[in-house]
Amino acid sequence: MSTHAENKNAVRTYSIVLGALLTLTAVTVAAAGVNFGSAFINVVIALAIASAKASLVALYFMHLRHDRPMSAVIFVTGLAMLAIFLMFCFLDTLSREQVQPGLTAQAPARAVSISAIILSAS
Amino acid sequence: MSGSHTVVEHGAQEPFLQHHFHDLGQQAEASKIGMWLFLVTEILLFGGLFVGYGIMRMLHSQAFHEGHLHLDRSLGAINTVVLLVSSFTMAMAVHSARTGNRERLILLLAATLAFAGVFLGVKYVEYSHKFHDGLLPGRFYRHAGDSVPGVAVFFSFYFVMTGLHGLHVLAGMVAISWLLRRAVRGDFSATYYAPVDLTGLYWHLVDMIWIYLFPLLYLIS
C-alpha cells in the first residue's frame, strides 16, 4: 500500500520534471531567436537555461536531492574543477597583451593592470 | 582466487554479494560512490571539449555563427526532446526496479532503449546530410562559399562533440540491453537493483551533456 502511494508520488514528480524540461527546451529555442543586445548575453541566457535543465535532471532523475550528500559532494567537486579549468583558460586568452610590429606607441603597460583586463573581458 | 570469488558470488544466501562486503547495502553504497566518481571523469572529459569550444568560439565567433546555420535546428530540438523523454523513462525504470515491479521495469527499459535508437537514427540523418554537403571536420571540410574562414573549426567541434556523445549513447544502449536481459532473467529485486540505478545515473549524465550541446551547437545567435 505504501508502495502504491510512493509509486504515484514518484510518477507525479518525474512527470512534472519532464514537463519542466520540455518547457525549458521550448524557451531556449525561442530565446535564441531574440536579440538581447549582445551575443554574449544570448550565450549567458542559453547556458543559464541549460544549467536549470541539468540541475533538474541531477536533483530529481539522479536523486541528488534525496541521496547521501557524498554523491553531491563528488559531483560538485567535479564541476568546480571544470570551472577552474574554464576560468583560467579564458582569463589567459582574454588578458593577453596584443603585440604587433610597429605598435611601440601603444601602452602595453596599461594592459597589465588588472582593471584594464577586467574591462577588456566584459 | 577468481574461482572462489565466483563461488561466493553465486552463493545461496545473497546471490550478488561479493565476498569483501558485509552486506548488499554497503556494496550498493560503494558502487554508487564509484559511479559518481566515474561520472565526474566523464564531466571533465567532455569539459575539455567545452573549454576548447569556448575559446575557439571566442576567437572565431562569426565563423561559428555561420557554421551553425548549416545545422538543422528542428532535428536538434527533436533529439533533445527524445533524449529528455528517455531520461524520464530511465528514471521510471529505476523506480520500478526499486519497487520490485519487474514487468514495468522491462517495459521502461525497452522504451529507453527505443528512444536511444531514435536519437541515433536522427543523428544518422543529420550526419549523412553533412557528409553530402562536404561539411566535414578540419582538413576534410569541402563546403564552398563561406564568407569567413574558420567554419571548418566549427564543424570539427560539431563532429568531435556529438561524435563522442554519440559513442556514449551507444555505450548506454549496450548497458541498457544488458540490464534488459538481466531483468527478463529476474535478477533484480527490491533489495538488489544497483546495476539499474547506476546505469540510470550514467544515462542521465549523457542526457545532461546533450542539454548543453544543443544550445551551444544549434542555437548560436
Next chain:
Amino acid sequence: MDWLRNLLMPPRGSTFADQVDPLFWFLVGLTAFFFLLIAGLCGWFILRYRRGRAVRRGVAPTHNTALELVWSLIPLALVIVIFFWGFHGYISAAVPPADALEIKVLAKRWLWQFEYPSGLRTVNDLRVPVGKPVKLVMISEDVIHSFYVPSFRIKHDVLPSRYTQVWFEATEPGVHRLLCTEYCGRGHSDMLGTIQVVSAEEYQKWLDSGGGLGEGLPPAELGRLIYTQYGCEVCHSLDGTRKEGPSFRGIFGKPVLLTGGQTVIADENYIRESILNPQAKIVAGYQPVMPTFQGLLNERQINALIEFIKEQK
C-alpha cells in the same frame, strides 16, 4: 665571491641582470639555510636518539600548535616576499619602454632572421647599440621556438600563431650568445646565434653599410662566411654527413636524383633555384623543409655561395 658568481650564473650583459641576480642569490642563500637546517636536525636526532643509546627521551609532544603555526607562517611570509620580488622583475621585463628600438625576429627551423627598421636583414647575427632599449617583435614560421640570451636573463617563446615580444638594454659592448630553448626537432641544439653589442656610432655605420657582410672578400671566402652565418651548416654538411639536407661535398656538377624519379645536374642554375625556391626540386630521400632565402641574399652573395659549393669536392 666572484668565482661563485661565475660558477652559477653567466656574465651580466643587460640591465635585467641587476634585477634577476639579487633574487637568485637570495634564493640560493635560502635554499642553503633550510637545507642545512633540515640536514643538521636529522643528523643531530639520528646521533642523539639512535636506537639502543641510553639517553633521556621523556615524552615528546605529538603536536604543538604554536610551533606548527610558526613553521607555517614563516615560510608563508617568505614566499610572499619572493613572489613580489619576482613579479617586480617580470613586469619590468614585460613592458618595453616606448622609445625602444624595434627589430623584427623571424624564427624558423633552425635559424633566426632579424629585420632592422631600415629593411636590412641578417641571419643568426643580431647587432644592437649599447645602452639603448631594444624591443624584439617575434614570430615563428613553423613550430614554437624560444629566444634565450643567458647573459641578458631574457627568454620568451616565439609562436607561429601570433607576435610575442621581448626587450633588453645591453650594458656594455661585447658578444653574447643566443639559444633556442623550446625543443623544435633535429636541429634544435644548433639553432644558435650571436648578439653583438656595439657603440651607437658603430651600429649606425654598420646599418648604413647595409650590413657590410664580407666586403672585399673573394667570392668563395664570402660563401664560406654565408654558409656559417646564414645557418646553411645546420642542415648541409661539408664532409658528407647526412643531415636534414644533402651534404655539399662533391655535389657540384653531379647528377642528383629527385623525389619523383627524374634526375638533374647540380649546376649553377639548380643551386640558385634551390636557394631561392627550395620546394621546386626536392632531392630523393629528403623532406621539403628548407626555407627560402629570397630577399635575404643578394646576387653577389648567392654567387659567392655557389662558388663556395663548387669548391667542396
Next chain:
Amino acid sequence: MTAASYLTEQRGLRSWLFTLDHKRIGVMYLWSTLLAFFLGGVLAMLIRLELLTPTRTLMDADTYNKVFTLHGAVMIFLFIIPSIPAALGNFVLPLLLGARDVAFPRLNLASYYLYVLGALMALASMITGGIDTGWTFYTPYSTSTGGAVNLVTLAVFVLGFSSIFTGVNFIATTHKLRAPGMSWFRMPLFVWGMYATAIIQILATPVLGITVLLLFLERVFGVGIFDPKLGGDPVLFQHFFWFYSHPAVYIMILPGMAIISEVIPVFSRRPIFGYRAIAFSSVAIAGVSFLVWGHHMFVSGQSVLASALFSFLTFLVAIPSAVKVFNWVATMYKGSIWLQAPMIYAIMFLLLFAIGGLTGLFLGSLATDVHLHDTYFVVAHFHYVMMGGVFIAFLAGLHYWWPKMFGRMYSERWSRIAAALVFVGFNTTFLAQFVMGSRGMPRRYYNYLPEFQPLHVVSTVGSWILALGLVITAGYLLASLRKRPDAPPNPWGGMTLEWQTSSPPPTHNFETVPVVDHGPYDFPPLEAEEELAGRRA
C-alpha cells in the same frame, strides 16, 4: 608459515592472470613497473653517454630525440605514476584499512590490463618509427612531426583510464571498507596520501585523456584547435596539457610523502608529529595543485596577469610541503631511531626532497624562472623531486613492505652499500645539472657548447655510480626471493594493521576481521621497546 599465503594458495599462470586479489594485482603491477623503470633507466644511461662529448658520441640527433622522449614518457606514464599507488598502494591499502580487498576487484584487474595494453602500445612505437616530440607533446611540433605519435597518444589515453580506475577504487575503498573502529583520524597517513592522490587522479586525468584525444584528432582530421594554420592556438594546448600534468606531479609525490609518513614514525618509534597537519596538508596539496599549472608557461606567451596569478598560487603549495617536512623531522625528536634500510631511504628522501622543493622556489618566482626555464636547472629540479623524492620514497616503501609482500628479509648490509652509492651517484649526476642550468645550458640539446663539457662528464660519471647502486639493490632483493620464507609478521614493530597478519598475508588478508582500538602510531612505551631490541639482538 602455517596457513597458505596469497602467494601459495593457488598456483599456475592462470591463477595470476585472472586473479582478483588486490595483493596479486599489486605484485603484478610491481614487476611491470619495475620492468618499465629498467627500460627507462637504460634510456637514461644512453642519454648521459651521448652527452659525454659536445657533439656526436654514439647516436645521431634523431635517435637522441627519440631516446629522451621515450625516457620521459616511460618513466612518467609507465613507472612513476603507477609505481606507488598501483603497485605498493594496491598491496597495502586494503591491509592498512583492515579490508579484505579493494571495493572493485574487477575494476582493479581491468586497470592492470589497461596498463599492460597502454605500455605495449607505447613500446610498439619504438619499432614503428619512434616518437620525437618530447613527453610534453607540444603543438604544433607534435602535430607536424612524423613517426608513431598517433600510437603513443592513444597509449597515453589508455594509460589514463588505468590510472583513473585505481583512483576510483581507492576512494570507494577508503570510504566504505574501513575495519570496525577505523575512524578517519585513525587511518594511517599512507591512506590519507593515497586518498589525496586518488582525488587528483580522478579530477585531472580525464583532461589528459581529452587532450591526447584532441591531439590525435588534430593529426588525423586537422581539427584546428591547436593548429595555428587552421586558426587554433598552440598555447591552449599547453593549458590543456599542464592542467593534467602539473597535478600529475602531485599524483607522483603525494604517494611518496605517504610512504615517508609511515616509515619515519615506525623507525623512530614515535607517534607522528602533527598527524592532522600532515593529513590535511595532503588534501590541501591535492586541492591547490589544480591552481598552479600555468607556472610551466611563464615565457610561453601566456598573459602577464595569468602568469602573476599562477606564480602566486604556486607559492601557496610550498606551505603544506614545508609543513610536512618539518613534521617529519620533528617526529624523530626524542625517538628511538632505528637505521634500517627503509629509514635510511626515508632520511635520504628528506634531504633530496628538501633540495628539490627549495629549488622549486627559483622556478615559481617569475623573474628567475625566465632565466632558468627550459634549462638543465629545471631538469635537475624535477629529477630531485621525481627521483630524489618519489623514487627514493618508493625504495623506502619497497624495503619497508618487502617482507610483508614476499615473506623474506633482504640483506641489510648490502642495502646500506647500495643506498650509499645511490645517494652519491644521484647527487653527482644532478647537482652538476643545477650548475649547468643556471649558467644557461638549455635542455633537450643534442649538441652543446664545449664549455659545459666538464659538468656533463661529472653528471655522466654520477649516473654510472647511481646505476651501480641500483643494480646492487636489484641483486639483493632478488636474491632474498630464493631463500626460504623467514620474515616474521611484524619485523619493524609497526602498529598498523598490515603487521597484524602473517607475512605474506593469507588470501583474504585477515583470519578474523580486525577491530581497531588505537591510532596508527600508538607505540608501546619506549622502555619496553628497548627491552625488545635487546632480546632480538
